[in-house]
Every structure is written in C-alpha cells, then in structure tokens.
Amino acid sequence: xxxxxxxxxxxxxxxxxxxxxxxxxxxxxxxxxxxxxxxxxxxxxxxxxxxxxxxxxxxxxxxxxxxxxxxxxxxxxxxxxxxxxxxxxxxxxxxxxxxxxxxxxxxxxxxxxxxxxxxxxxxxxxxxxxxxxxxxxxxxxxxxxxxxxxxxxxxxxxxxxxxxxxxxxxxxxxxxxxxxxxxxxxxxxxxxxxxxxxxxxxxxxxxxxxxxxxxxxxxxxxxxxxxxxxxxxxxxxxxxxxxxx
Numbered sequence: 001x002x003x004x005x006x007x008x009x010x011x012x013x014x015x016x017x018x019x020x021x022x023x024x025x026x027x028x029x030x031x032x033x034x035x036x037x038x039x040x041x042x043x044x045x046x047x048x049x050x051x052x053x054x055x056x057x058x059x060x061x062x063x064x065x066x067x068x069x070x071x072x073x074x075x076x077x078x079x080x081x082x083x084x085x086x087x088x089x090x091x092x093x094x095x096x097x098x099x100x101x102x103x104x105x106x107x108x109x110x111x112x113x114x115x116x117x118x119x120x121x122x123x124x125x126x127x128x129x130x131x132x133x134x135x136x137x138x139x140x141x142x143x144x145x146x147x148x149x150x151x152x153x154x155x156x157x158x159x160x161x162x163x164x165x166x167x168x169x170x171x172x173x174x175x176x177x178x179x180x181x182x183x184x185x186x187x188x189x190x191x192x193x194x195x196x197x198x199x200x201x202x203x204x205x206x207x208x209x210x211x212x213x214x215x216x217x218x219x220x221x222x223x224x225x226x227x228x229x230x231x232x233x234x235x236x237x238x239x240x241x242x243x244x245x
Contacts, residue, residue: 015089019094020073023069023072027070030066037058041055041058056119056123057196061195063128064195067135071139071142073092074143075092078143079146079155082147082153083153103200103203103204106203107197107200107204111196114196122196123196124196130190131190131194133190134187134189135187138184138188141176141180141183141186142184142187144172144179145179148168149180152165153180159222161225165226167223174238176241177238181215181241185208185212189201189208209245212245213242
C-alpha cells in the first residue's frame with residue numbers, strides 16, 4: 001500500500017493524510033505531556049527544587065511543540081483554502097529544507113542538554129511571556145498575510161506572472177510589504193526564546209536575517225517586473241517587515 005503513488009507522491013492524498021495524522025499525534029502527545037506536567041509532575045516534585053525546575057522547562061517544551069505543530073498545520077490549511085490546485089504534502093513545510101531540519105535538531109539538543117545541566121537558565125521571568133508573545137504575534141502576521149493575499153500567496157518564488165496574480169496592498173499589506181516573512185522571522189526567534197535557548201535564539205536570528213537579506217531584494221526585483229507601474233510607489237510607502245532589510 002505505502003508503495004503506491006498515493007503515498008509516494010507529494011500530491012498523493014495518502015501522504016497528506018499520514019502527515020496530518022502525524023501532526024495530530026505529535027500535538028496530542030504534547031497536550032498530554034503538558035497536562036501531566038501541570039497536574040501530576042509539578043505537585044509531586046514540590047520539595048525538590050531541581051526536579052521542579054526541570055518540569056517547568058518541560059512545560060515550556062510542550063508549549064513550543066504545540067506551537068510548532070500548529071504552525072505546520074496552518075501552513076497546509078491556508079494553502080488548501082486559498083490555492084487548492086497547488087496544495088500537497090509540501091504545503092505543510094515539513095520538508096522545508098535540510099537546513100531547517102538541522103536547525104530544529106540543534107534546537108532540541110540545546111534545550112535538553114541545558115535542561116539537564118542548567119535548568120535555571122531557562123526559567124528567567126521574561127523568557128516565557130516574551131517567547132509566547134513573539135510566537136503569537138508571528139503566527140498572527142503569518143496567518144493574516146496568507147489569508148489576505150489568498151491566491152496571490154505562494155510558498156515558492158514565482159518567476160513568471162500568472163494572469164490572475166495581483167499586487168496586494170490592503171489589510172496587513174497596507175504598511176508592510178512582506179508580512180508573512182515578518183511573521184515567520186519573529187515566530188522562529190520567539191520559539192527559541194520560549195525554549196530558553198540562548199545559543200539558538202542568536203543563531204536563528206542571524207541565519208533568518210541573512211536569508212531574508214538575500215531573498216527579499218531578489219523577490220522584489222521580480223515583483224517590480226510583474227508590476228512596473230504599481231510596485232515602486234507601493235515599496236516607497238511601506239517597510240519590508242524585516243529589520244534593516
């Protein structure tokens with residue numbers, strides 16, 4: 001069964017179903033872990049400061065995992081809603097790139113090593129509220145950008161203008177040219193702050209900024225070619241959304 005095109009092709013419904021099922025299991029497990037931490041583990045470790053600190057860190061991990069699962073699920077759902085002809089397994093962004101997988105791996109390694117050796121690093125009073133705030137704000141801009149652009153949004157750079165492609169300048173695009181990039185940038189930075197990962201927080205910020213520093217000017221050259229009469233004025237009155245880009 002799994003050798004059929006339905007499970008091997010990125011456009012196969014079997015592969016899409018397995019990815020959705022996997023995300024559902026992943027999120028359910030972390031809801032369960034969060035509830036266990038809140039109502040069992042923390043009360044059972046009340047007399048042990050180190051154990052209690054580690055369980056508080058696990059609490060942060062569970063919140064991060066739920067945010068991660070929700071992010072990937074929404075990427076697929078919004079693509080399905082607004083560009084159904086293009087929706088596929090790739091729309092989850094689970095196979096974004098090898099660099100993305102390595103970044104997630106490094107993030108996990110840093111988190112669990114620091115949880116074991118220096119859990120107190122992760123429990124600064126500002127870590128959780130700042131991390132959650134950035135993740136929520138980032139997710140808001142990401143969802144708003146994709147839903148506002150609708151069929152004009154694409155996960156991949158488009159090198160040829162489609163007949164139905166329009167320059168979106170309303171809603172969240174009114175003042176920000178790349179709100180989806182803004183959302184993704186602050187989401188990934190916020191996720192590492194939420195985890196209390198100082199090394200990955202800095203590393204993610206630098207790598208993401210460098211990526212957008214190269215990508216945005218290139219993408220804007222294409223948009224200028226697509227919309228030569230509209231884009232210059234639009235660019236002049238808006239910001240990119242990424243600091244210093």
